[in-house]
Amino acid sequence: MMLTAGMIVAAGMGVSSAGPAVADSHILHAQSQANGTSSALIGGRVGSMPSSSGWDNVGKRTFTNGKSGWVRSHGTNFKATIKTASSGEYRYDLWERDPDNPDEHVGYGYLSGAGSIIWYSISPWVDGSDGTAEFYLTTDDPKATVVVFYD
Template sequence: MSLRSFVTKSTVAVAVGGTFLLSATPAQASSGWDYVGTTAFPADGQDYSRSGQALSTGGDLQFCISTGSSKFYDYDLWEYDPSNDDDFVTSVSGAGCWIVRGIGGYVDGDNNRAEFYIGTYDSSAVAVKWYD
């Protein structure tokens, strides 16, 4: 997919394969965003676990990852697609709140929504709060 997404966390921008990463503060997570819901990571002992899915109408997406780990893990944002392989969107390093910009190209299907989830090797990952 040739979509240009932008991900934000704090005030430092890092270009990663055409995606920009910055982070959001907890105050940003609560202002100007519609809360979509919280999805959990299963406690099933799998090496790579996936959170539940959250629906987005496109535009921008914010997700806040909580974990019980003190280690620094990577978290992969994916868009679920039942008719073919899921689309990798971006990877972020470290739990916290992240904003992904320009995700409208992932909206598809009969529901006219994008279905996002987080995948990680962090076995202590607890949940993801989603904002659209």
């Protein structure tokens, strides 16, 4: 893959992620559950990023026709851990649900098999009187069954 300006790339065992940066503060990476760490290209530097131990489970949802149910997030960072029987690489898109306006695309990541995707600095999507964002995933993975979301 050729790297271009504005592209964020990360990889873990059997996991990859590539996509345009939403903004400099919006960093996306994917990590393998097998080793708990990933290497990430952030601002031109590669570093090791350990998995966080401070995650709060905010809900477990099933996929129906490639779309998960939604959960509330208070912002900062957001993690989705996906269960799938697929072994190929599939895309997972994070969306912010807004009942009054069109849903907003937050970002995306790729997984090869089960694993986690983490979105950093997602606070700009927090809105409304309750101070939360409502997130859900879509995917082209026909075998994705369950996602557990963490805040």
